[in-house]
Amino acid sequence: MIARVAQRMSGWIGWVFFLDLLDGLSLTLSYMFSKTVTERYPDNEKWMPFPRYRGHHFLKSNAEGKTNCVACELCARICPCRCITVVPHEDEDGERHPRVFEINLGRCLYCGLCEDACPADAIALGRHYEFSDYDNKALVVGRDALMAMPGKAVRGGEVVPARLSTEDGVTVPAIAGGEGADWWRNIRRR
């Protein structure tokens, strides 16, 4: 009984002095002077995805600079979108390699099945994610371009310094030697 009256009283006192409004104001005030969490993409920073991220494909190459791919066409068979084209040939050393290896990124659904199916550990989905284009023909990527693509992120899950460049199309290259920072560092948990 007394507890209920006390509760009532404190409720009324809070109502008269706008304690809940003041609580809200103090919260927003503390936010006003806390660090922001904005990721300044593309001007200053960009997101480095986690190693598990499935982005642009890349072909791994061996010590001699040749691709690991043995042109078995397993990836082309398993691909649910039928977007990989492999044409095998025998090169001058008598090894079996693809003559044509094309992926139509416009049709790919980034399921990663090609990566799982590959017996030679040749194809994988890497960290690159900025490859939109005005022309859908540009999304059909050939063998040499795939071999030049960046691989999987090593650490990932962080914001790295980058800058917007308009020299060669619009790209956001990461600044070399920049230290990545955990994006969650400024998130407040109350």
Added chain:
Amino acid sequence: MESFLAIGLIVGKLAVVIAILLILPIPLTWIERKIAGHIQQRLGPMRVGWHGLLQPLADGIKLLFKEDHIPVEADRFLFTLAPIIALVPPFLVFVAIPIGDSITLFGTEITLYLADMNVGLLYILAVAGIEVYGVILAGWASNSKYAVLGSLRTCAQMISYEIPMGFSVIGVVMLAQSMSLLDIVESQAGLWNIVTQPLGFFVFFVSGLAEAQRIPFDLPEAEGDLGAGYHTEYSGMRFSFFMISEYLIVVFLSALMVLLFFGGWHGIAMIPLPPVVWFLLKLSFFIWMFMWLRFTFPRYRYDQLMSIGWKVLLPLSLANILISGVFML
């Protein structure tokens, strides 16, 4: 010669005031967006100029080049007239608002106000009330249901809140025994009115928020339920007239709060600063306060708005007059 100088001085001051008032909304929009950003842990505008400083300029250019659109069924005359009616009163109000006593420049004494009326406060409240016509006409002339609903709400809200607002300043007038803003500020030389009139300040502040149509009382332009309320149909320059008017009203209400309750240009004796600086500091604090409130609170429901106005603020303001009277006896 003497009179020429005096007239020249007045014209000069007028030009300065108008120029400042026209320019003022530009930094204010930037500050408001920055404050909004930081309250939400964002950065706000960053890309145009250093820390987005040129963003208001970009916005202005965008507004200038927008199509000036008048709805077919609209009342063309009132539609074009409304933004002007909304814009002029905030300018008129600043005629009576002093920002300081006087300074001496090149041997001539220059007063830091345009006119010291003996009914200054009354003039300000009356002229500020005209601004509502702009809003009402805008909604009516647009011939659109959202706009009309917005201006209907404005009517009711303004009528409800002008009353407690007027009553809340009576206590101040009683203390100063004058309606001239200069006298009111002079009467606070020793003790600011906020100490003796906390209730009056509270009522004035809340009804000021409602009068400026700011969140939590921005029902006339509630985006959630009315599109954009009374200026739904406006675009381009006409729309920016409403925006400028809104910002100037915020400035004017902040100035009024400083003058009436926070001692105008009288500072705290311990910190020696020029009086004008004191005034501007307090003014910016209140402008910031308006913005802080805007990004903290949600909007009140319409019936809540009405009951706050009539059931809380009106009795409080009347009680304030009564208490002030008893204490003065």
